[in-house]
Amino acid sequence: MTRPGTHPDSGRDGERSQGELERGEVVGARHAPDSSIRTGGSKHPLHIRLFGRNPLGALFSAPYLVFVAIVFAYPLGFAVYMSFFDYFFTAPGAHVNRPFVGLANxxxxxxxxxxxxxxxxxxxxxxxxxxxxxxxxxxxxxxxxxxxxxxxxxxxxxxxxxxxxxxxxxxxxxxxxxxxxxxxxxxxxxxxxxxxxxxxxxxxxxxxxxxxxxxxxxxxxxxxxxxxxxxxxxxxxxxxxxxxxxxxxxxxxxxxxxxxxxxxxxxxxxxxxxxxxxxxxxxxxxxxxxxxxxxxxxxxxxxxxxxxxxxxxxxxxxxxxxxxxxxxxxxxxxxxxx
Structure with missing residues (x-):
């Protein structure tokens, strides 16, 4: 027998509602933003963070990066080095003193x-x-x-x-x-x-x-x-x-x-x-x-x-x-x- 004022299927509805609620929590947790993303962290491996998800792209761009490093980056760095010295050119293999002059140049x-x-x-x-x-x-x-x-x-x-x-x-x-x-x-x-x-x-x-x-x-x-x-x-x-x-x-x-x-x-x-x-x-x-x-x-x-x-x-x-x-x-x- 059921108590007055209650529906015969109310118990089953309560159980079903409880189950749906639990499943909804699981689905919501699955689609919720990861805490590591919210806090700026990353769970990706190191090679993905360095080379991306497609390392082949980094391989194709490597020759240009080498070109930039040799033709632009190295001469610029060497120019910065030269600017702090009383630098002068000599014959290959000659070792001479090039005094440090700081900001004088x-x-x-x-x-x-x-x-x-x-x-x-x-x-x-x-x-x-x-x-x-x-x-x-x-x-x-x-x-x-x-x-x-x-x-x-x-x-x-x-x-x-x-x-x-x-x-x-x-x-x-x-x-x-x-x-x-x-x-x-x-x-x-x-x-x-x-x-x-x-x-x-x-x-x-x-x-x-x-x-x-x-x-x-x-x-x-x-x-x-x-x-x-x-x-x-x-x-x-x-x-x-x-x-x-x-x-x-x-x-x-x-x-x-x-x-x-x-x-x-x-x-x-x-x-x-x-x-x-x-x-x-x-x-x-x-x-x-x-x-x-x-x-x-x-x-x-x-x-x-x-x-x-x-x-x-x-x-x-x-x-x-x-x-x-x-x-x-x-x-x-x-x-x-x-």
Missing amino acids: FVQVFTDPAVMQSFLNVLVFLVINVPLTVVLSIVLASALNSVVHARAFFSVSFYIPYVTASVAVIGVWLFLLNQNGLVNQLLGPLAPDPSWLINPVLAMPTIALFVTWKGLGFYILLFLAALQSVPGELYESAATDGAGKVRQFFSVSVPGVRPATVLVLLLATITGANLFTEPYLLTGGGGPNGASTSPVLLMYQQGIEQGHPGYAAAIGIVLVVFVLIIALLQNRFAGGRE
């Missing part, structure tokens, strides 16, 4: 007017070259992206100066920009005196224009590849809303190639900071009176020509820090979270 770097002038020169170069490179390359890439016929021809035409030997191209520019060159003849009384590459004010801006022109093809191809990955539906939607070509460029193209823009900014900055060939050949080694000397050119003069590699290494370390600061600022203000 860095003190000389920050008190040498020639070094400060070289950094000012490269800053002027970057202010002209980097914005010109970004603006011209994205505009020309957008124009190429809208071309239906002969796109490959125009792309190759822009790319030819980039792959042409600098010595050959510089010879043409010297012919155009010398005192009696074609450019001055066309300008007539408007031609600068002294001429472009021997003018203390115009020498570095002229080099910046030359480098912009020569490297433009490479950056155009980067932007062209990025533009071709922007969905065409975005342009169609913008056109439906009444946006013209200019509005589509600023509202669709520019935001769509933002990662490529950050990459171009970084590459142009690094290339400009390592400027050497152009001032060495165009102005005869940084003339006039150091107005076009770059830090890398000054490193060559101090380390190779004058035999002060320790001092040259200190200039190089300061240059690396200078480029890193600029790159971080670019990534902060142009790259955002990316």
